[in-house]
Amino acid sequence: MFRLPEGIPNLPDLTHADELMQFGSHIFNTFLILILVVAGFGLVLAALGFALRRDRNPSPWRDNWTNKWLQRYDLLLELLQHGVVLLMAIAIGFFFCTTLANRYHHWEQAQVVESAQILTGERLEQPAPQVRYTIPETYTFNRYIDGEYIEVEEEREVNRYLSLEASEIQVLLNQALNVQTNQPVYQVAFEAQYQVTNLLGEREDFFFEIQPPYGYTILQNFRVERDGERLEPINPGDYGFPFSLDSQETARFRVTYQVQGSPRWVYNANGQLLSNFQLTAIANFPKADFASGIVPTQTLEEGQGKRFIWVFEDNVSVRNPFGVFTATNPVGRTGVLPRLLLLTPGLLLWWLILLYLSLPLQLRDVAIACSVFFACIFALTYASRLLNPELSWILLSCILLPLAWGLGDNRRESSAAIIATISGAVLPVLGLLVPYSGLTLSLAALLSVTWLAVHHWYGWYRIPPRS
CATH class of the missing domain: 2.60.40 (Immunoglobulin-like)
Incomplete structure (x- = not known):
């Protein structure tokens, strides 16, 4: 008997209502704590500002200190918006990825079971014929008669066989x-x-x-x-x-x-x-x-x-x-796409960090970039059932790179977005699809840090700030 294919254990699944409600409650509690911390920090700054304004002997140092922290609080609010968008995108994308990883794992195991049933099922087996004949054979045994054992001889027919x-x-x-x-x-x-x-x-x-x-x-x-x-x-x-x-x-x-x-x-x-x-x-x-x-x-x-x-x-x-x-078609390497789906949120974070360090991003750019990346990964999951996964990702990269060009307002920013996308998205995903994952991921990481060093330390590719 073959075991029925099962999903990956202990992974959240959008089709399980109890796991979805539990995850939603955790997200709500995290957001609530974050809002309370930021609001509390704002109230402290407001109280300090109110107290300093009532001071009869104002000091320039105090005014500069207050303005500096108010500016930092304004920056903190902006970072909070980006963080909320990132957290929501990664959390929702993670749930979709785990659900799809379970489904893809289930599909792969079903393919393996189907191939195994064809190869190890029933078979038409033709036994070789036999040419049988019988000969009489005398044998002896002891029989108990009137309190005594008596040796008795009898004759029986025994089968013998001729070779073909x-x-x-x-x-x-x-x-x-x-x-x-x-x-x-x-x-x-x-x-x-x-x-x-x-x-x-x-x-x-x-x-x-x-x-x-x-x-x-x-x-x-x-x-x-x-x-x-x-x-x-x-x-x-x-x-x-x-x-x-x-x-x-x-x-x-x-x-x-x-x-x-x-x-x-x-x-x-x-x-x-x-x-x-x-x-x-x-x-x-x-x-x-x-x-x-x-x-x-x-x-x-x-x-x-x-x-x-x-x-x-x-x-x-x-x-x-x-x-x-x-002979059946080989199932190929199993578990590659489920592993990629589970690591997709981390790959997205890698790509976004490179984008943040390469060019200025607005909140709208971050939301669109997250959507495009997850859409490409999901398209890769289903396209790999028809085409080779590596070929599917190369074709999808031809869509991802022109879209990444639109992140910049000028040629320099768009070129920086292309370089960050190649080193932070295209190569890492390809590295998880090919057999030499460690080597490819190492090259992608080396390309990423080389780009950041050239961009920030040597000033070979400086991008002017946006007005």
Whole structure:
């Protein structure tokens, strides 16, 4: 049994009302505390200003001190507005990201389970036939009679088996789609020639026993022939066909049928020694491959399909069933997009810090930048189901960079916004998508600090203040 795919545990989800209400109460309490602190600081400054104005001997130093703190309080209020917008954007975006990370994780695990069910589900398994005969065998046992143990001899029939002298099998595999389960199924045409020789030195009665394949849904035209003559089983539902052979006499059997079943077909030798054995499996569909690791003697391309040939000329024992299955598309690296979604608020903060240190931003610019960044990340999440995630992000970056150009009022500011966006948004996100995440993130961090050092220390790219 496969475990059903589950979301990432202990992550908030917008579809859970109790978690949403709890998170909202925490946000409200935080905002309330922040407003009370700022309001209290303003009341203290107001009280100081009122007290200093009532002083009969005003001092220039006191007036300068009061004006300085009032200016700082005005700056604090402006920073508070930006902080509230940032906090709200990061908090709301985090909730959306965790919800989407859960959904994407659920989708990835469903893909893994679907592929695993195709590969490890039922299979069409054809066991090798057996040639059975019986011989009498004497055995002894003790029986308790009249208070004494008496040794008794009896005779019983014991099964023995002849080895197949030669086997030549040809299987034609076609693949269809089960409309009920939306899973592939195999339509198999089986034809085999078997040869057996009586090596016992006397005439003997035998049973040619061949079972139909396991795991089928439809079995049609099951037919067993000996030297061109059709054989009938003795009992209905019994797949043992009686025949007799003189010493050193050879019999040839032909087995044919059509069957439909699971998307894997294998041949099981059941530990028998295979000699003069040849199995040819023709798969008339793409993505066919050999099963159980028994490498074919020869593999040939035929149109959209393949021809697999196993040839064992001398005695060989094959422990595992071998045959053909349909290879599924690789699921790829899982967990990459959920990890990126969980780190999205941190990436947004990284980008905004670079923007704040690169050019002047208004409150409107910050709100729009947050919306654009989250929109690109969400678009990446759904586009990666159709395209490669790295290619999807490169295409989305071609949208993000022209939008970032609009953050500046002139060419210098717009160029600074582009550089900050490349080092603070494009490269970090790409670094979390590629296998070498640590190297890419390190290069993005180095580019970020290099840009800030050049911008602020060397004055190579100074931006005049806005009027």
